[in-house]
Amino acid sequence: MQRRVRTRTIAVVSALGLMGVLGGCGVGGGSSDVTLKLVAADYGDSAANSSKKYWDDLVQRYESEHPDVNIDVSVYSWTDVDREVKEMVDAGNPPDMAQIGAYADYAAEEKLYKVGDLLSIPVQADFLSQLATAGEVNSVQYGMPFASSTRLLFYNKKLFREAGLTPPQTWDELAAAAEALQDLGVKYPYALPLGPEEAQAETMQWLLSGDGGYSDITSTYSIDSVQNVQTFTWLKDELVGKGLTGPVAPGKLDRAEAFAAFAAGDVGMLNGHPSLMEIAGKKGVEYGMVPTPGVDGESPTTLGVADWMMAFNHNGHRDQVGDFLDFVYSEENVLDFSRDYNLLPVTNSASRAMAASAEDKDLKPFLDQLPTSELYPVGNTSWATVNAAIKKEIGKAVAPNGSPEGVLGGLQATATRAENAE
Structure with missing residues (x-):
C-alpha cells in the first residue's frame, strides 16, 4: 500500500537533448490515421x-x-x-x-x-x-x-489585525486565536469542514499535523492510532466543544461552503488549497497563508x-x-x-x-x-471504500456525544475489511 496525491502536469526532454525514445518503440509502427x-x-x-x-x-x-x-x-x-x-x-x-x-x-x-x-x-x-x-x-x-x-492555513488579515493576532504555529496558538476571533464576533473563528464533500482532506491535514496519518511507515492503515485519536480528541474538546468552529456542525459543513464563507469575510482561519486565493481575491478579502500548525510547531508534513x-x-x-x-x-x-x-x-x-x-x-x-x-493511499484499491467511509463517518467523531476513539476504530475496521477483500 502506498501514499498518493492529486494533480496534473507535463514533462520535458533532458538537458542532454535526448529525443524522447519511447519505452515501447517508434511512433510509426506501420499504422496511419x-x-x-x-x-x-x-x-x-x-x-x-x-x-x-x-x-x-x-x-x-x-x-x-x-x-x-x-x-x-x-x-x-x-x-x-x-x-x-x-x-x-x-x-x-x-x-x-x-x-x-x-x-x-x-x-x-x-x-x-x-x-x-x-x-x-x-x-x-x-x-x-x-x-x-x-x-x-x-x-x-x-x-x-x-x-x-498542497494545503496551507489561510487567515483573514483584517480580522487578525482587529484581534491583535499573529498567525499561529501550534495547535494551542490556533485555539487561542480562535477564542480571540470568537470574542470579536467572527462567525467561524476556525472553519472545520468535515462534511461529505471533502472530509478526507481536512481529516488527513489534521492527522498529519498531529504526527499521524491514514497509514504507518509500512503503509498499513493506522486510522485508529494513538496519535490520531489524540488529534481528534483535541479537536472535539478544544475547538468544536468550545464553539470555535462556527454555527454549522463540522460534519455538515462542506469545503465549498467553508471557502465561500471565507470569501465573504466570515471565517478567521481554515485550511485551503491554491484555488482559494482566487476565490477570496475576487471578493476583496485580504488573506495570509502560513504552513499548517502542528502540536509543538509548524507541521512537518502537509497534505498533497x-x-x-x-x-x-x-x-x-x-x-x-x-x-x-x-x-x-x-x-x-x-x-x-x-x-x-x-x-x-x-x-x-x-x-x-x-x-x-x-x-x-x-x-x-x-x-x-x-x-x-x-x-492519499490511492495506489491501494481499498482506498475508494475507505475514502467513502471517512466522508460519511468522520464528522461524528467531533459531535457533542461523539467518540473519537470509537469513530476512528470503526473506520480502521472498515479499512481492514477492505484490505482483506482485495
Missing part, C-alpha cells in the same frame, strides 16, 4: 475557462505535427468524469487515455499500460519522485500524475493531492499514445495548465521553472510544501 480517445476532467468553473480550451489548443498543436494521428477529447465535470470512464470500461469500450481521480482499480484489473512502456525515459524520470511513487501498484507505475496541490492520467491497453496504439503523452508532459504544456488553474506542476522541470518565475510567486508557498507532502 489513428484516432486516440481521451476523456478528461474539467478544472474550470464556467464555459469561459473550461479545460476544453486547454485541450483544444494542445491537440491542435500536436496534430499539426502528426497528421496521421487524431486526438478525440471529451471533457466532463468532476461530478461525472469518473462515472463516464467506468461506464465505458464496463461496456468493453474504454478510452485510450483517461485523466481522472484514481487509477488503482483499473491497474489491478490489468487494463492499463505500464508507464515505463509508454513514456520516453526523460519524461518518466521528470515526474516528482513522491508523485511517481504514488502512481505505483506493487512497485510498478501505472498512474501518471496530472495535476497536484494529485489527479491522474492513465492509458488503457484495450485498443492498442501504445506507441501513438506514448508519443502524445510525451508531448502532454512537456515543460511548456505542464506550466500552461498549472498556471491556468492555479495548480502545481507534477514534474521537476516545470516545478523549477515555476519556482524561478515572478509570475508564479503566489503559488510558491504551495510549491515549497510539495516535496514534503503526504498523499
Whole structure:
C-alpha cells in the first residue's frame, strides 16, 4: 500500500537533448490515421475557462505535427468524469487515455499500460519522485500524475489585525486565536469542514499535523492510532466543544461552503488549497497563508493531492499514445495548465521553472510544501471504500456525544475489511 496525491502536469526532454525514445518503440509502427480517445476532467468553473480550451489548443498543436494521428477529447465535470470512464470500461469500450481521480482499480484489473512502456525515459524520470511513487501498484507505475496541490492555513488579515493576532504555529496558538476571533464576533473563528464533500482532506491535514496519518511507515492503515485519536480528541474538546468552529456542525459543513464563507469575510482561519486565493481575491478579502500548525510547531508534513492520467491497453496504439503523452508532459504544456488553474506542476522541470518565475510567486508557498507532502493511499484499491467511509463517518467523531476513539476504530475496521477483500 502506498501514499498518493492529486494533480496534473507535463514533462520535458533532458538537458542532454535526448529525443524522447519511447519505452515501447517508434511512433510509426506501420499504422496511419489513428484516432486516440481521451476523456478528461474539467478544472474550470464556467464555459469561459473550461479545460476544453486547454485541450483544444494542445491537440491542435500536436496534430499539426502528426497528421496521421487524431486526438478525440471529451471533457466532463468532476461530478461525472469518473462515472463516464467506468461506464465505458464496463461496456468493453474504454478510452485510450483517461485523466481522472484514481487509477488503482483499473491497474489491478490489468487494463492499463505500464508507464515505463509508454513514456520516453526523460519524461518518466521528470515526474516528482513522491508523485511517481504514488502512481505505483506493487512497485510498478501505472498512474501518471496530472495535476497536484498542497494545503496551507489561510487567515483573514483584517480580522487578525482587529484581534491583535499573529498567525499561529501550534495547535494551542490556533485555539487561542480562535477564542480571540470568537470574542470579536467572527462567525467561524476556525472553519472545520468535515462534511461529505471533502472530509478526507481536512481529516488527513489534521492527522498529519498531529504526527499521524491514514497509514504507518509500512503503509498499513493506522486510522485508529494513538496519535490520531489524540488529534481528534483535541479537536472535539478544544475547538468544536468550545464553539470555535462556527454555527454549522463540522460534519455538515462542506469545503465549498467553508471557502465561500471565507470569501465573504466570515471565517478567521481554515485550511485551503491554491484555488482559494482566487476565490477570496475576487471578493476583496485580504488573506495570509502560513504552513499548517502542528502540536509543538509548524507541521512537518502537509497534505498533497494529485489527479491522474492513465492509458488503457484495450485498443492498442501504445506507441501513438506514448508519443502524445510525451508531448502532454512537456515543460511548456505542464506550466500552461498549472498556471491556468492555479495548480502545481507534477514534474521537476516545470516545478523549477515555476519556482524561478515572478509570475508564479503566489503559488510558491504551495510549491515549497510539495516535496514534503503526504498523499492519499490511492495506489491501494481499498482506498475508494475507505475514502467513502471517512466522508460519511468522520464528522461524528467531533459531535457533542461523539467518540473519537470509537469513530476512528470503526473506520480502521472498515479499512481492514477492505484490505482483506482485495
